[in-house]
Amino acid sequence: MAQQITHIIENPPEPAIPAVYGDKSFLLGLYERMVLIREFEERVKFLFLEGAMPGTIHQCQGQEATAVGVCAALKPDDYITSTFRGHGHALAKGLSAQELLDELFGAVTGCCKGKGGSMHVGNFEKGMVPGIAIVAGGIPLAAGMALAFKMQKTAQVVACFFGDGAVAEGAFHEGVNMAAIWNLPVIFVCENNLYGASTRIDKVMKNPSVSDRAASYGFPGETVDGNDVIAVCEAAQRATDACRNGRGPVLLELLTYRRTGHSRRDPCHYQQKDEREAWFARDPIDRFARRLLERGKVSHDDIDVIKARVDHHLTVAVENAKRAPQPAPADIETDVFA
Amino acid sequence: MAQQITHIIENPPEPAIPAVYGDKSFLLGLYERMVLIREFEERVKFLFLEGAMPGTIHQCQGQEATAVGVCAALKPDDYITSTFRGHGHALAKGLSAQELLDELFGAVTGCCKGKGGSMHVGNFEKGMVPGIAIVAGGIPLAAGMALAFKMQKTAQVVACFFGDGAVAEGAFHEGVNMAAIWNLPVIFVCENNLYGASTRIDKVMKNPSVSDRAASYGFPGETVDGNDVIAVCEAAQRATDACRNGRGPVLLELLTYRRTGHSRRDPCHYQQKDEREAWFARDPIDRFARRLLERGKVSHDDIDVIKARVDHHLTVAVENAKRAPQPAPADIETDVFA
Amino acid sequence: MKRQGIAEALRDGIAEEMARDHRVFCIGEDIGVPGGWGGAFTVTLGLSAKFPGRIIDTPIAELGFTGIAVGAAMMGMRPIADMQYGDFLFLASDQLINNAAKMRYMSGGKTSVPMVMRAPIGATGRGSQHAQSMERYFTGVPGLKVIAPSNAYDAKGMLKAAVRDDNPVIIFEHKLLYGSKGARAESGAVDATSDIPDGDYTVPLDKAAVRREGSQVTILAWLLMLHYGLSAAGTLAQQGIDAEVIDVRSLSPIDYDTIGASIRKTGRAVIVEEGPKTGGVSAELAAGIMERFGESLLAPVVRVASPDVPVPFSPILENAYRPDASRIIEAVRSLVQ
């Protein structure tokens, strides 16, 4: 198992960028989105450790390509569902750093008015359901959303993000099965980062292929290099096409790695050093930067400009968030019933 | 789907009886057990329709070979778990018709003192957990029992009966996965009678093979003619051997058919006529009788003696059950806590 | 105007809502199979022919189909989910409580989950796992509404109101009230038929109903127990005790206005509940009444409920489990005298 996955990811040649993705601004857009996620998470980590930020956090450094690649294949009125580890998904789907940071600070200007918090960020207007922090709990939900789209005869699709750990849950099994039998327009996006909390997936799956599971339910699955944003985007594009043509669902297993602790203050001692190093060497942002530069698409300046823009953007956002208006105690009673 | 299963069962040649099963008394024992189950169920049906029997019933006419074949491969200290449809499993595992009938009449002499009823028949001393009437609810339970056997280093195994309908439940998914990763000595026995209540399995499984599911969890599965008691017994024997040698679990998909309604008064209008007829022609008891007679193992007299013995046995048991002592209202408070 | 039982009235109510609003659909196990039964208690019988594609038969997967209902509701549909037996709600309660009930709050009011969950409850000769009274597990869950109609008029009217409500609503139905006649009637079934008006009507989700006026004691009950309470009140009247009977009907929220008006008049309350006494809905009712109307109480509130045991199978035990008119009468008499 360990071997297999290492094998898949070892020294992949960085391929040329497919012609359809040749547009520089599109490529830089993907890159900037990934950088935004990384830098966002780094700031949050700092704020958290500093004690400025309440609650708990689950971060996604190292997994930027999955969020950005999938969301790049979606339209604004398509939806995503997410998990406790949802900051990256949110930024990829178009939520602003500001509404996220405000939410993390518990402010009324947050995307959930401060009632959700880090594990439940979302914004319906931007096509993101609040993160479902019950592992796999978003899977039946996404199937239901897709059922609605099908019954309403819209062309919308839903991309449902979950981790490798979620595959063991009954909710996964029940949700994907119904999506399969009813051909629902849902893309099941498994971010396989090899760990569910501290538990490596070879401890909890005897057959280690997540994408293989799809066949047992009678629908297509595919394993993709989840640290290659272009590969992710291509696979997601095929999947959305299939869904829009009534050939859903699709299961995408995106192989990736979490560079950070499972949640706040987790020192990740259960990740082996060589494994960490191998994956760190395959960082999705570094790789994409190299590829863009090597394949002559962009200049170092382009990269620097993005970094500076993101930095500035986040600095402002953090300052704003720190001063964002907090709810009044009486707000506790609102928003319970429609 | 319909095709596939029909194909598997169409006109199978009744093969010779394998040498290891050559013992006439063993074969007649299997036969008698099946007849006992059939006749038991017919009496219960009559008593129920007559209004003599309280509650509801789920019967297993047509599925006798699965219960008897599997239990013939078990030792007395092996266990089974069962469902709402457990009369056949109980008789096959060695519970007496008397303790079952008494239970169905709500008597204190019943196997559960009248507290269980038809859906929960069982007897720990005889290796049968009370039926779990929550579909698939017995699957994690059986895995846990097998875990106990493994930790206790006994040679016991558990055979876990469930229907095709249970495969869609999260409990199936979670239970078999843990049995697989821990190599537990449990035989998952799926009695695939093509229907979960009124719902045909092609409506709820896009990939129609139940035994295929095992591979997705990384353990072996096999589809067997569930109306051939010898084939069932052989497969179960292989499975128990594997389990006792630490090579469990095993998933057995036993193709069979329910000759009766799902529960009391169900006229089965959702079963197609031709399907019913095809399966009725493959009745497990008739087939086994023919095979025994044709292959020269037994005489018509042997068959008649069995029928008469079973009849008599059940007549006495029913009479006893009707007069069996009923609980006192105060008994309601006992047996809640140990 | 026609006389209908609860099963028929619910069926018509669902059909009317589906005709009225194309967003309404039904989802559950065995609810629309041709040649099948229209759910375990015939409530959706015939609807799949009438509304093709809108009566969705699911695999046996309660957590999954409940989650699917939640997701579809968020996206603007109006699902009516069918739990074959209330006991299976435990399998679905994560989706109901962690998702459906909290989604609006967690999102800061940005979405709603307009779904209905129908679930039959009650001890009916089926043993421990098809028998529980499940109301207690959902009453008081913030974000969820819970109703429990005792007659066909209410069942139809409240179901319709639930479908039109923008929040998740659980409607508990009692197996002994679906219908007391016909091949599928349960033994022990009680007549809960009503005269059903021809036109559209709804019954509010948050109002209790006074079923019998009286001055000396208030009997509070719902579902099957309401019928037993009325029958007890009849007997008590002959014995010179004048009981008011309230159909609580709306379990979450509880209509303390109606209840309070009665308590202020009678000064005494007996709550009747099928299900173990400890931790039941009666506990909330008793505590809530004491809190709000304590000064009007002439005596402590009394609870008549099942003993704290699982539901037994044997008819003798099952009858000892479920409160009946004589236990209610006994409780009222000892309270009033």
Added chain:
Amino acid sequence: MKRQGIAEALRDGIAEEMARDHRVFCIGEDIGVPGGWGGAFTVTLGLSAKFPGRIIDTPIAELGFTGIAVGAAMMGMRPIADMQYGDFLFLASDQLINNAAKMRYMSGGKTSVPMVMRAPIGATGRGSQHAQSMERYFTGVPGLKVIAPSNAYDAKGMLKAAVRDDNPVIIFEHKLLYGSKGARAESGAVDATSDIPDGDYTVPLDKAAVRREGSQVTILAWLLMLHYGLSAAGTLAQQGIDAEVIDVRSLSPIDYDTIGASIRKTGRAVIVEEGPKTGGVSAELAAGIMERFGESLLAPVVRVASPDVPVPFSPILENAYRPDASRIIEAVRSLVQ
């Protein structure tokens, strides 16, 4: 004798029981992974090295591993299951309520299910789905015992008693009580350390404890709220109000003897509960007290609880959610005066 917090005391208690009885094992998510945390709150840290093969890490499958614990318990093992957060119990409640709690009854007393389920609860900055108070969903479930220790001495002693009990027992632990020091301490954590004797001891599963004697009012609480109740009582004493404080501790069954003795003395009760007011354990306590000791009550029982809303994330709102000493003081003062 040593001073320990709840996490350490539980850890020692589990280790001692595992050493004493080879049938005891632990099962749950992330409880024994080398380099991991020993469960979400370090309770099983280090035990997998000490007891190889007996700390079983599971996939993320709460229904499944709970069912596995039930099955193993029936076959003579003594599993201690670990639910990372109490909120996930909804996923497992079918196995807990339909199987574990009913199995003995359904079998006519022929088996027992000696398992322990540990579950942390409480609002702690994690938003709606990792915050609920789950006691209400299990209190009163026939066949199940429910305990909720508020200090390290009780946590260890009750855990040990639970392991030795032949019935399924749920032990609720509060996240803010595991330990108030160290890197993993929660913000807002309270000191719940105790002096722990060196030898073996158990604490009964069915006894409340008087934590502070007083004459004018009885404050009933458990887990975190017990600490707030004690702090309120301290302030009240300065204000001339003499409150008795009872640690209810055993939620199912409830020790009405201890509670009754206090109520007979004080005539007044304030119940404090984290979690929505409607339908909480306080409802049962209030109703049960009125039923049993109604004649001793000088005033209606008062409940201090959270509002009927999901748990909000924002610290300001979370603090408004959870009852605190000042709300308890207010309630006591208006009751006594």
